Amino acid sequence: MAQSSVTEAGANTAEAFWKSIAWGMSLESATVGVLVVTLVILYFLSLARERKDLPPGPLPWPVVGNLVDLASGGLPHIFLTKLASKYGGLMYLRLGSKPCIVISSAAAAKEMFRKSNEANFSSKNKGLFIEIISDNYRTLAHSPYGPHWRQLRRFVTSELFSPKRHASYQNAREDELRNMMRVLSEDCAKGDALKNLKSWFRELNANLMTKMLFNKSGDACREERMELEQSFEAILTTSMKSAVGDYIPSLRFITKLQGVDRAFKDLRDLWIQIGGKFMELEERRTSRADDHKQFQPDFVDLILAEPLDNGKPMSDTTLALQIMEFLFAGTDTGATVSEWAVAEVIGNPQVLKQAREELDAVVGGDRLMQESDIPNLPFLEAIVKEAFRLHPPVAVTLNRLAVEPAEAWGYTIPAGSQLTVNMYAIHRDPEVYENPDEFNPQRFIDRPEVNHLSGFDSYELIPFGLGRRMCPGANLGNTMVSLMLGNLIHSFDWSLPNEQSLESFRRDNKEERFGVMSTRKEPLVLVARPRDNVASC
Template sequence: MAKYGVPNSSTSHLIFLATICLLPILLLFVFRKRTKSKQSSARLLPPGPKPWPFINNIHQLIFKKKPFYQWIHHFMEEKKTHIACVRFGDVHVIPIVSPNIALEVVRKNDVTFASRPTSFAAHMFSKGYKSAALTPSGDQWKKMRKILTSEIVCPKRHRFFHEKRAEEANHILHYVFNKAKRFEQVDIRVVARHYCGNVIRKLVFNKRYFSKPVHDGGPGADEIEHVNAMFTSLEYLYAFSISDYYPQLIGLNLDGHETFIIAACETFKKFHDPIVDERVELWRENQEREPEDFLDILIMLRDQEGRPLLTPDEIKAQSIEIMIAAVDNPSNAVEWILAEMMKNPDILQKAVNEIDYVVGKDRLVQEADIPRLNYLKACIREAFRLHPMDPFNVPHVAMEDTKLAGYFIPKGSHVLLSRVGLGRNPDIWHEPLEFKPERHLDVGRSDVVLAEPDMRFISFSTGRRGCIALNLGTAMAVMLLARLLQGFSWSMPHGLSTIDLVESYKNLKLAKPLVLQAEPRLPLCMYTPEKCLEAAV
């Protein structure tokens, strides 16, 4: 019997046996708890909004009161984090606003993040993933990218097609002159997009117009429809559609995106397919033809057995992709730059003075002048930094489990490098919301370039999935801005005292197209198409 609460020998024996039996269980419990804790720490996801059971964060995508990019950037600012995680269905969406973490994606883990997501829009525009940029990692992507880098945007082709680009620079000068001499207001958005559309149509199809030319050099109804389809494609390509994360919902068109995507594809089919089909037939009849454009090059490629390397669908898909990849950044940047210059005339005067010093007024600015137009390129870099066309870059998809900034990134995650988050990061840029081209003028360098390898902002993306057309993009952006500034004095329309620099609700373009007044500042003979060619020499 126990006395004063002290167990007797029998009780002590039972306790000892129970302890011996329970000890392994207790040790196993502690071990599993510690192991689970270590695994949890090793698989710690970036911070994100609290998900709901079963649906995760999809309700915030559906019922949000502001665009997704604004909502997620606001969350990241509140949490003071440079990387986040939002769950849409089974997909982890990982936005990033830090250059250091962005470099982990495009350099350190470049191979891991070398894929693209599948979606209704990407599938439609790439005709079932037959192109390069929109196609997930694999043999088809490698094949198409190799063709682009070796045959389309290589230095040899860039030099070969110089005359086509120069012709369109002359053409846009003539078009704006026709507006100016009639004292008409100039819609800069129309001008910029018309120029970009002309350049890429000329390079791909050797055509400025699909049907009859317009007498004043402006876009016709077909060209307007074509350019609108390209920008519609860009708007809905990676637009956080519900079906991007719940593929079983494709066809229900719950958010209306599919209607616009299908309409854009029909426009491309109407204008592109007859040209491609006719050209394929011409090459069947005569394989000794000399290539005149990108389309000819894509058709003439042969495999080791002499058969066409690309199918007609691959050619059509790649033609669409080349076009939509070329039009947005140059046109958006130039529109914003001129808007900022109206707000700050000193910037405008510095850019004009540089052109007058480097080029003068007795000839037209040419691509050969680009290396010396450093202030002009600084303006374009600043527009890419502060006023990108889209909030996020094209998504990278993780092909295996990995880590970023110490956080676990599951296989299949969509990693989004934030153009607005990087370019306006106050930890990187002093007065990030101010347009200051001078910040890009490095006294230690003689040549300003538009590329930004350190990912402090995104101009042309880098890495395995980076932009391969840096030379073309640079030429288009600089020549458009240079010709507009060299050729004309710009002012606000009569009765307007200020330019409203308000961003669009959907994306980052100007909410209202920029409309200005142009006055020729060169000898009048230099504005005719014939004299443009002479003045270019």
Template sequence: METISKLEILALCLLSLIFFKLKSIKRRSTAPPLPPGPRAFPFVGSLPQMLRNKPVSRWILNLMQQLNTEIACIKLGSVHVISVTSPELSREFLKKHDASFASRPDNLVARLVTDRYRGLVLSPSGSQWKKMRRVMASEVLTASVFERLHTKRCEEADHLVRFVYNQWMNPDINGVVNLRETTQHYCGNMSRKMVFGEGFFGPGMDDEGPGMEEREHVDGLFAILSCLYAFGVADFVPWLEFLDLDGHKRIVTSALKNVRKYQDPAIDKRMEMWNLGHKSEEDDILDLLINLKNAENEPLLTIREIKALILEIMLATVDNPSNAAEWALAEMINQPDLLAKACEELDNVVGKKRLVQESDIPKLNYLKACLKESFRLHPLAPFNVPHTSTKDTVVGGYTIPEKSYVILSRPGLGQNPRIWDEPLKFKPERHIFYEQTRVVLVDHDLRILSFSTGRRGCPGIVLGSTMSTILLARLIQGFSWRPPLGTNNIDLAESRDNGALAKPLIAHATPRLDPQVYFQSMQS
């Protein structure tokens, strides 16, 4: 009797197991399908194809074009990577289902950069992210802090004009300017000025250009950015991390050493000054972060959190404004009528007896349209910082599994032929026609991805827009630009690895304002 009872129990367990298995299969069969994508191998997914097709961003876009889809699912290891080129679906992800996609994936480079997620932008959702989000939104990126740092931004904008003017004065180069270096170091100087109170870590050069310290610092930031979320094998097969198959760990570790050897001592020294009472007034963002207090009147941030947050600020401000200004100038030099229109607008709004200021920005519609067109057509990074899903979600009629990576394709959105007429042509007027009133660099409809939106939206839209606009405005207002002697136009070939120009923009500058304007900037 006991034996029969055990057999009955075993049979009942087997029947229950079969029942639940069949129910699970039925549930899966009735659930919406995954987005279209390539056939994946067991265990490794499409990793072999990914490794054979570099850069991965172009491979993904080509796959989507072959599949004729604006959403694709590419399985890498055990991770479903969801790529999107549709503005409508992008809005579903970042607006309608924002709460389900507001986290970040665990990533080797992000972990290294943030000292194990002590910052904001790259941190997964959780208490640390919420804390740093409050700090940035309520303490750092406020209207009052933005206004307080106005003088520092003006000083660096004047410095930009002086530097280019010095290139024109130098008989050895006679106004030939490397605009990639110029725009990148303007962004680096501007960020250092707002964070540390000084644009230079070292003495700089006689022509007010970057010295060895600033070059090493900016080069390190760009090296980090080149590896951040760059489809490393270890991000999808974590147990391979120790092999560093892509070299990302080696590159980023070296770059971090070069960046931190300038930043961290400056932070340590400032902390000591406050602790010893040698400083009593807040002059910059670093002072502000050091002096934040919690409810018990104790320091709100540890020194490691401050260092992680400042590194994220530097990374977030150095690349997009510089790339957008370089591309815009390259396109406008090749289309002199566009450059003439921008000059005419600046002359009408500002004149030639003073330099353009931040207060002029609302009236510079055409100039901002040129910048926005640069963001649309020539984004530097191929994707936004990945979002990761916290649960199974249905978007656009497709199942997006939990823990999927969701990436919006910047060139896919900005060059989508369904959305944009002549998508590969640089036409600034399209933004004036669409917006009809005031042009802004952010596109909340996500037809382009200049600045992200939602819970993980860019917290520094105002700062990023201001830096980008003043950078391009000062270069165009202050100088006439043409290709170097011996050339008729600028080569607009794109880099294989990212959205930058394949070759740095080299152009000839000639002053176009009253001479006293340049002398005034030298005295500021």
């Protein structure tokens, strides 16, 4: 009897013990649950206060903000366009700790870059890649808006891109075009008519840029030009590497652990090396000193002598990176748009037929199309505009900065905001363009007043950027795309390789490669044959 009582008492004690443990655990769980709910409520209350006067946008995650959404969304310009269809043409994201305003409609672009805001938005966003590749923000594309940038911009515009300079290089443009048309004709004569057009466009543009910058023919820089093309592929991939420390400063160590900063520095060193080969600085300094009477300065000589960096000439390092910046912008962007343009025309036989009829009527059959023909070729001009609309070289720019707080449509734009201009979305704005995904040059025949070379007026078509930071070489780029496209349509018949069907070609033509530029996923390869009774060189 006593033994039974002891056993029963022990069981009761054990039961009480486990009940107390279970009660304690449930109390702890309840406490944790209440704490989590409280923190979530506080986070969303804080978020609501923070976003009170900001444009609409998706809710950010704690710490990382909307970086997770962007990282998992595929091609950035397409993902941001889908978001804009829900949140509107002016959208707010938070990238880590950095506020970001995404501009995705023509009306939003016009509002954001109105006169009272434009100067405030003329500086560039900073980041590790830009810092390294621009020699600490010293080159034209990446300098902060201010005295250094204005002086450099004036000099470059005057010596490279002014109307007078543009006219002075007309013979050089037509000579280089004639040479490359001859190369294409000779390939056809040898039966080697399968052409990678991106490479052809790049070579032609690179030849012209070497003439403008160094007064050298393409043959004189063949080795450097091959290295230049290889470096283009490097920058298209390296620049897309994520430097998470740009957005979450406390995680800068991850950038180093991933080797991202080393990759950026390797690309910078490659650019300095190639730029140095092109410029031959020691040789030109020696020849200038030895024979100053016979010395004929080119652009590099002029910029070497100009006090553009706090009253001093550019350092050799900055100059090499600046020259490579010009070569990249003047070569690859035009080649990218031209490749897309040819693909769109080949995929639309009626457009090809109409363009060729116009060219035959204006140019005839005994010569190449020339720059003087362009004003008389409105349908070709409409094709070029439509190509720039559907395929701007840089579909989404991440590099504008709001230096001071601003206001747009009643919303607050915080100081320090990154301004992202989604040209892909703006150029497909359904409020402006009917059937915006369709390649239809007729839309610009009906609206010839749309000026894609302005940067201040036609906000619905801005392939060269906006405001005072728009590309200074816009006129040159447009001229080269028009010349290359017009002559290829006029002088050659084009067909698809390997008996590919037109439907299959059109389907493939929509595929893009992930990168800083909107390039085709696969290079455009076509079969060329000179047209009968039409000059091809």
